[in-house]
Amino acid sequence: MKKKIDKMVETYPAAVFKNRKEHILVKENNEEPQKIKANTRTIPGIITNRGCCYAGCKGVVLGPLRDAVVLTHGPIGCGYYTWGTRRNKGRTSGDEKNFLNYCFSTDLQEGDIVFGGEKKLVKAIKEAVEIFNPKTIFICSTCPVGLIGDDIHAVASNAEKEYGIKVVSFSCEGYKGVSQSGGHHIANNGLIKHIIGTGDKAVGKYAINILGEYNIGGDGWEIERILGKIGYEIVSLMVGNGTVEDLKSAHKADLNVIQCHRSINYIGEMMGTKYGMDWIKVNFIGVKSTIESLRNIAKYFGDPELMERTEAVIQEELEEINPQLEEYKKMCEGKTAALFVGGSRAHHYQHVLKDLGIKTILAGYEFAHRDDYEGREIIPDIKEDGDSKNIESLEVQKDPENYKLFLTKEQYEKLKEEIPLNYYSGMIKEMENGTIVVDDLNHYETEELLKALKPDIFCSGIKDKYIAHKAGIYSKQLHSYDYSGPYAGFKGAVIFARDIAMGLTTPAWNMIVPPWKTSPMLEGSYIGGN
Amino acid sequence: MLDYTPKEYVNRSGLVINPAKTCQPVGAMYAALGIHKCLPHSHGSQGCCAYHRKFLTRNFRDPVMASTSSFTEGAAVFGGGSNLKTSIKNVFTIYNPDVIAVHTTCLSETIGDDIPTYVAQSNVPEGKVVIHANTPSYTGSHITGFSNMVLGMVKYLSQNNDNPNGKVNIIPGFVNPADMREIKRMLKEMGIGFIMFPDTSGVLDTPLTGKYEMYPKGGTRVEDIIDSGNSMATFGLGSFSSADGAFQLEKKCKVSPKILKTPIGIKATDEFLMAVSSITGKEIPEEIEEERGQVIDIMCDCHYHYEGKKVAISGDPDIVIALTEFALSLGMIPKYVLTGTPGESFDREVKSMLDEAGIEAKVKSGADLFTLHQWMKNEPVDILLGTTHAKYIALAEDVPFVRIGFPILDRSVHSYMPIVGYKGAMRVIEMISNALLDRQDRDAADEDVELIM
Structure with missing residues (x-):
């Protein structure tokens, strides 16, 4: 595989070659963590998927x-x-x-x-x-x-x-920054400066905010349904189906749970400094990852009753979805997928695909930073460049009136070993050896990698959807879900499974070659033979 | 739905709400895709290119390829020369198109980037071409951008080398690939040699073969655009999107221009066919006359499906002007006629048609859908014709809705089905008629449900 990739980038002009080879890696089983270049400028003229x-x-x-x-x-x-x-x-x-x-x-x-x-x-x-x-x-x-x-x-x-x-x-x-990522940061800064902390809505027990959940296709509602069933109070959803009114009192919650790390980790971090709130990384895409996320949130609160309720809800939900999921799994098992999406989804969706027996052989983000690939531990090593310096890095101060720590120091240290507390491990660690990671995948590389890897499913956005589609590969938009959803949580996993199974098996895929391209030959030889 | 749109009018001079237009570059990108083996290039921030590709892809449900200069803050301050030169080098090396069609954005226009100079300083491989159009987003609309890119094609490519080719030029305007196919079909039936540019058929309506082609077989060949300077006449269909290109061909190559309506409906199609017939001396064949007769048959037979109904029409100016004329031919009453694209000629042309028909109506160019909604709140209509965004109004007011024009993002197949020519007229009638009859069925009491309508 490494050779194929070398060959692919070798055809680039020298400067492009030098740049792009650092944005691509093949996962190896090394002791040493692998590095990837990310969050740097797209080279002019390259057909990128990035926005502004x-x-x-x-x-x-x-x-x-x-x-x-x-x-x-x-x-x-x-x-x-x-x-x-x-x-x-x-x-x-x-x-x-x-x-x-x-x-x-x-x-x-x-x-x-x-x-x-x-x-x-x-x-x-x-x-x-x-x-x-x-x-x-x-x-x-x-x-x-x-x-x-x-x-x-x-x-x-x-x-x-x-x-x-x-x-x-x-x-x-x-033109600021190098992708939409700079804009996330600017929006995060503004919400922290002007909105969050200006309200004083009374909140109840197990109060949490859900950060980086945009309610695409109703994902946020499914997550809310599950968490509500367990007994959490959602103070604010940031920001899908969110309101400014709710956001104002977000600091009243006990915990921030972060779905999309890339777009909103700044708020999570700044609320930590300002209000003493912890955040934990969750992933509600996929059955197993939803279960793990629910357990982790419950662990944070450490209340045995809450943990028990969590297990009961998990059991109840699984009983409902498992029969359907198994049916779809039969149709999906053994397939391979290539994912190129977002700053979190290319990681999140590997989980639900795995639930269905689908292996991810290529994954990449459009606008992620190195920590989304390699884990937050590398943040101190990230060198600031001119482009990232143009985006303000807001320094917040402790708000003495509203600062409160939910955990004692001992509890914090203990929990940190068990759950992703104020930490995101990134995508690469979870990928299998020999799979490929590409940052800021561009059109040329998409075409080449699709040819080389021949995945059964290509998960990306609308701009490259039809490239794979024309090549006869089932292509699923993971930004807009091809207008379906929700895909999050338990019920979402079933809808996702149904959509993927349907997309893979729709009858027309077998009709691409017209029958006369294969059958008239026989008749021709029969007549000619006499 | 749209619950806060009040009935009471409020004077607005700062705020646009629910626009009925978008910006120039997307039109330029669409036009450039109508050249064979052309890669449109967006000179600005990469977000523009991303938005435009998304938007066109959603409408056509086909791959839309385009590259970008990927401006950063540095380029915005120091100029985009280096970005464009690097782009040209990389695009030819990596993506190997025959043509790069550069269009500007509000960013590169505001800083005053001089595209021809940058292109002249670039290394363009032999046999390859770079053309450009200035498409500042703060002027006109996506239709202006389309027109400007067509103008760019003529300026850069068309040549008169005293070698008459006996053909006519067709600038089809901002219409679907299916419309371009239908216009070509009619001309072929008439035996007329033609050069159509741009031509997105075979580019944005490609078949699924199992093989992806970055440059599909469709699109106008560069040599044909060059040869358009030797044609006997240019037919610009739709003044907003095609007139500038046609007049430029006259100025540059002495090819006489004829600006006509987009051939939607009986009258506009009649005029188009008679015009090409009279210039080429080719008769309108029986097959086409037969199609016309079929449409007239339908119109006389089914007039009661739609006649006398009040209609609101919104969309791009060339399409809306032609649709208004057709609605009048159908005996409908256009109450509101609106386009987002600015241009007084729209108001004049539509008003004169309506005056002639003795219909009092509100007509407005450079308007937004909020305005249309307010009009409809004050005096309802029976049916709304518009693009996808007008759906919100149709839902809010519970009005039968026909999707027509660009963009249509919430339905499929439309880009394969013409609305021009007599065949297209038939389809427009079917859509209008069905929308109204579906509504009648939906609202009918059991005892009033008609089996035959």
Whole structure:
């Protein structure tokens, strides 16, 4: 396999070769941990799947907050493309307002670019307040706004005073950082600075926040269902089906559980410093990993009754799903998959695939950092470069009023040995020897690796879905789930299994070659033979 | 659904809500995909390219290839020259297209990147071509971007070398591959030699063969775009997306332009066929006349399915103008006609058709779907024609809805089915008629359910 990869990268121009070979590795059973390059610039001209800073900030982290008017300040495209395209579902509750089906933009025109767009932004906020009367407005900048120097932060703070509502601005111009990852960080910073810690909702027992769960296809709801059944109180979902109102009191919870490490670990870390809260890494994708996550959360609280309830719920759920899962497993077993998605999903989905007997032979992230591959222990070794320095690394202070430690020092030290407390081990450690890890997979490599590895399933996004599809490989979008879901939790695993089984076996796969390409030959020779 | 859209109008000059347009580069990317073995290149942040590829892929459900200059903050400050030159080198080496079609973004436009100079400083292999179009996102819409890339094709490629080719040029406008196929079919039936550019048929409607082709067999050949300067006339279908290219061909190569409506509906198709017939001297064959007769048969027979119904039409200007004309031919009443693309000629053209028909209606270019929704709240219509995003309004107001135009993200097959020509007219009638009759069935009391309609 190593040879095939060497051959693949050798055809690159020298500079590209030098760069790309460090982003690819074949998993080896070494004592020494393997290193991969990640979170560095994509080389110009390379057909990458990556998006931009705005996509990470507005599209991923802020967009799903249903009670905020998220106003895109820029030309029309950026707002338009992030309108309803990510499937972060949000159900309105009570008399709250849910703006998820709306798209708000200042639609900057040439004159605004020349003379400045602040006036238009001020007007847009005024109009949004008049029409929608929201409690919160988030302003997200696009590329030209940073270049023309609009002071969106001043506009936001003036508007906050004028209308008596929360107005927070995010300088998430597309060119910042090297991928959507920078935008996640900027959004995390803004939420910590301006939202989290400003509420004082009373919370009950076993209060947790779920971080980095975007409720794609209703994942968050399935996770909430299970946790609710066990007896947890979800203070806030960050941020799928989330609200700014809930986020304000997130610091009241006892524990943060993190699903997508990449997009939201900053909030987890900063809440640790500021409020003394711990976070644990969970994975609700896959049956076994869901069970493990539930047990780990219960261990954190250390209450025998809670642990017992956890086991009872696990048992109950398994009884319900196992018969169906077994049926689908029969259709999936022995297949291979290649995953290229996100900053966490390429890891998470290996678990549910494994549950179905499907082996992951290639996995890679689009915008992850080294710690998502290698584990958080390597963070001190990551060298900052110019691009990462452009994203503010927010320093937070202890909040004496709200700081509380849930565990004693002894409890903490003991638990740290048992559960992923304030720790993520990364993807590589769990991968089998001989499998391949590729960071920022590009089109050329996708084509070559699909040819070389011939996986049965290619799990990626919409941009490369049809490449595999045309090559006759079943292709599953793991960003949008091909408009299905939920895939998380117990019930989600069954839906995922059903979709994969169906996708692999849909009758048309056997009809690609027209019958006359194979059968008329016989008839021809028969007639000719006489 | 859209619960906070009030009936009362509020003056807005800063806020756009639920846009009915997107930005130029995606149109430029779509046009460039209509050149054979062309790789569109987005000169800006990589997010633009990602969004545009996603969007086109979702609409066509086929691979959409394009590369990006992947700007970082440094490039935004110091200019994107080095990014573009590196891109050109890497794209030709790694992806080996015949053509790179560069379009700009609001980022590279705001910093004033000089594309022709950067291209001139690049190493373009022999036999390969780099063309470009300026497509600032803060002007016009995706339709403007399409038009600008077509203009770029003419500027860079078309040549008149005094060697008349006896063909006509067709600029089909921002329509589906199926529409381009249908226009070509009609011309072939008429025996007319033609050069269609761009032509995304065979690029974005490819069959599943088990083999992925980065550059599928479709798309206009570069030599044909060059040869378009020797044609006898250019038919620009849809003024918003095709007029600039057609006029540029006149200016540059003295090929006479004829700007027509997108041939949707009877009248626009009649005009198109008569125009190509009169310039080429080729008669409209019986087969096509037969198709026309079939549509007229349907229209006289089934008029009661839709006649007198109030309709709201939204979408891209060329499509909406033609659809409005067709709706009038069907005896429908266009109450609201709206496009997101700015351009007063839209208002003028639509209003004059409606005035002639004696219909009072609201017509607006450069408008958003929030406006359309407010209109519909104030005076409802019987049916809404629009692109996927209008679905929210249709659901909110419980109005029968026909998906037509770009983008359609929530249904499939549409990119394979023409709406142009007489065949297309038949399909548009079927869609409108079915939507209305389905509604009648849904709402009918048991005793009123009709078996035959």
